[in-house]
Amino acid sequence: MAGTQDSFEASRAEKLQRIEALGLDPWGTRFDGHQPIGAVRTLRIDATPPERVRVAGRIVLRRGMGKVAFLDLWDWTGRIQVMIGQKQVGEQGWNLAQQLDLGDLLGVDGTFGKTRTGELTIFAEGLHFLGKSLNPHPDKWGGMQDIEFRLRHRYLDLIYNPEVLDRARKRILIIRTIRRFLDDQGFCEVETPTLHAIAGGAAARPFITHHNALDIDLFLRIALELHLKRLLVGGIERVYEIGRVFRNEGISPKHNPEFTMMELYQAYGDYRSMMDLTEGLIVACVDALGAGRRLPFGDTEIDYSPPWERARYADLFHKHVGVSMDDTEGIVRICEARGFPSANKHPDVLIHHLFEECVEDKLLGPVFVYDYPASLCPLTKRQHLNPNVAERFELYIQGMELANAYTELNDPVTQEATFRMQLAGLPEEDSMAKMDDDFVQALRYGMPPAGGLGVGIDRLVMLLTNTSTIRDVILFPLLRPEK
């Protein structure tokens, strides 16, 4: 039955037995002192005597030649050819070499040089078996075409699709850069609860879970905001958290039910200080990638060179919708014309609907859109002279909301009022008006005036790595379980 899935596995299991019979542990042992393959490749090839090297990696290609065999060994820094000669590795080594499969893990001692065709090669003198692959690895020609298979086997995707590993490393670099940037500015990183009694800080449907001992339902957090602001009350003047939030909503190229947010709060700042900070932070990430400040995205290019455009919400609205935000009649007319029923809806709900429909996808940016209709922003400070305007901005790049920032509302009386106000026309789960007494109490002890910022890390990574779908910047995106 050679050829069936079972026979692949049977054949590999049999090889595992034979490796054991050679007196070796088929699952490997400690293996000290190996060098990254990428570093080996930079050694001098003409050194006398030749450089001695020790590497460890996965067998990704194999060419047998009778009494000699060539392997391509891969680790996460690179790939290199290994030549195994019958004479050179001795009887034990040669017996082991006969049992090697694609996907097995192998340590090699040898000398570094090149073959007569010029290929950089480790000429093996000792082999160390480091782990068996019982399942066959992806086909060397066809590879992994099925996207679902790749997502369900991300570990293989990382090995066989170099851009996947590259993107994962860029994500790590971006997050590390954010931490360094903020730490350098005196911000403290904290961890706040993910289990919330009230799912506040944003408008989204939460995941519900249950705590048995207290016999209460709890929600997975949908934002970091309210705990971080409590820490402002507590005197942690510059505070941030990079953490997972959970929203029980649809899955799309821009949405995963759990995603990573960075939120920060700076006492005695405001939304304009946040604009400067945001620009500096993201430019630092762009610079960390080392590919210049103009980065490709899809079939265009984004120029991150500061300063970035700043545009007032009302001005953009007028420009793209064609009527003023004060022109309620005109707004109702346009909504109805576009098939969006306007009856019993707060004017600001209509305004924001039109903004999303007509303006957002024009915002190629980077552009800071600032001064939002106050009723949409229950956690934001109103302008002192015009309480209908909230001191809020969103950063748009390529029509995506990348960051959201406020001058934080620190007046407990107004906060309690906005929590209580349910905007007409908004379903309850779409409203941020969720009364949180405990939070209001915290404000009553005095929260310093502050600027706050939230950044969607996954979307930032998408933009900076030219990735069109969020599940390619999340190593393990949510998938329907296999039946």
Next chain:
RNA sequence: GGGAUCGUAGCUCAACGGCAGAGUGCUCGGCUUUUAACCGAUGAGAUGGCGGUUCAAAUCCGCCCGAUCCUACCA
């Protein structure tokens, strides 16, 4: 939720109403300098599921399951 496309060997694909095929991988044989090595051989499939049309279905039709893309929802 709506629309489009797709599901054939472990993998990548072909066959488009007439005997289900190739490459690769697997297994066996040959080769001490190969480069997705090469040469030779052996295996490997009820074509996602159920039903229908037909002398004949992978192919046409219906339903189901699953996936992908677009769209909607997600302030």
